[in-house]
Amino acid sequence: MDSNKEQGPISSTPVSSEATILNAVPIRHYGRWIATLFLLLVALVMAKSLITNPRFRWGIVGDYIISAPILAGLRLTFMLTVVAQLLGIFIGIILAIMRLSSNRVLARAAWIYIWFFRGTPLLVQLIFWYNISALYPEISIGIPFGPTFWQGNANDLITPFAVAILGLALNEGAYMAEIVRGGIVGIDRGQGESAKALGMTHMQTLRRIVLPQAVKVIIPPTGNQTILMLKTTSLVSVLALADLLYTAQTIYARTFETMPLLMVVSLWYLGITSVLTFGQFFLERHFTEGKHVRTSFTQRITGRVSMRGSSAKLGDGGSQ
């Protein structure tokens, strides 16, 4: 070893900052440049057409976008989305816990539910629930094979709104069940075991240790499902429920302003999707444990993540 050398390759003397700047010619990405030019061109053509094509009739879009019937339809769409999704999440958690149960009947029942609701089209399910009175004209509450406490006409009880909520939520529950189950299964077994070893009950372990950690994994696909739900609610037009799309359809059936009204509808769906995306971002950030790898909303959209903050914290850990 020639340790006598003053200037070894790993010298501790500070290097002047000028020496570290390389004067190299960067690689020319011709392919990317051509693709960029092409995209800019397409965007330009589309923008020109949106502005100059008079058949878009943006004036009519402006007239309708905050008109009373459209806003009423929007309110219904939003209500259906929120209520059906929340119910769906609730059903999903219960089904997921059932599927993971060591009781075979519970696990199999959940499996059959998921199999059935994922295996039939939602549109069919909605129409089925709408016509349920054909199967059961009378609905009663009581003890099976025992006394009846309450009885009612199915047609009075099952309003189109109730059918919409029921159909959307039951169907959503099947999908959410698999998402929640995936989240729970993804948690290291040791987490639950150490909770049990400390004397926590099965439910305490689930509620305090497993589910809070699973939430982090569950949120992104749940955000996806919620956005999907927003648009799936437009299926309720078969129940003659005046949601956003159905309202627009009834208007343009009368006025033949099809395109402008579809623009109105699309703009509203896009708007709510943006709000939901924003909400998902904050939920995700809230549940990022340790809270040290944080990204801002704009970083997330542009896909640029600064590693500076996180690497500083990693150094603090010591073991890495």
Add this chain to the structure above:
Amino acid sequence: MIEPALRVEGVRKSYGHVEVLKGINMQVKPGEVACLVGPSGSGKSTFLRCINHLEKINSGRLYVHGDLVGYEEKKGRLYELSDREVCRKRAEIGMVFQSFNLFQHMSVLENIIEAPMRVLKISKEEAVMYARELLELVGLSGREESFPKQLSGGQQQRVAITRALAMRPKLMLFDEPTSALDPELVGEVLTAMQDLANSGMTMIVVTHEMGFARKVADTVAFMDAGLIVESGPPDQLLDHPQHERTKSFFSKVL
């Protein structure tokens, strides 16, 4: 006669057709430290997990402080205990795992006070006070707000020991507590365990650290293929093993 902390009679355990414990007999007196050593797959960890009923035994009897683990015996018949009752018994037995298993979404302090608050129903103030006291003993004062990922393996394992001690257990189980650690971090965890042993805690330790076994254990038991082949005081077992299997094992690891 004092009731032993652990009394094990003919315990057997199978997974399907594979029998991993083939009739274990063992006694540990209160305040004693027993080390279980032996090759991988000999059933050491499974046996440890049977003691706090994380695994159910197939036959035999297992008593902790005179109480049957996981069951109740009435008129010669065994009745399985409810989840709640099993949990109450488990709360008296601390366990430390090879992979630490700290709750990843909780800070060090939250990890320690969770079970005392939820299981023992101790007030938060009292739980926090005791947690800080224990953290100081293992040299982790000032780390209360850290998250597990920000700690080294040795620090995590010391938090895990603290978390178990916060339940004021009468018996502590250690399942290869240093096997997942970098060699330079093993010492700090063994020191914490030795301090605990000196304080009079009854401990059952599955380990490959023969130095620790020799220094701290009152009894060392050598397990192979689901049986305790030989047991005795550390000096006798480590230096003068009687059985061929024990001799060949120690000739390789010592």
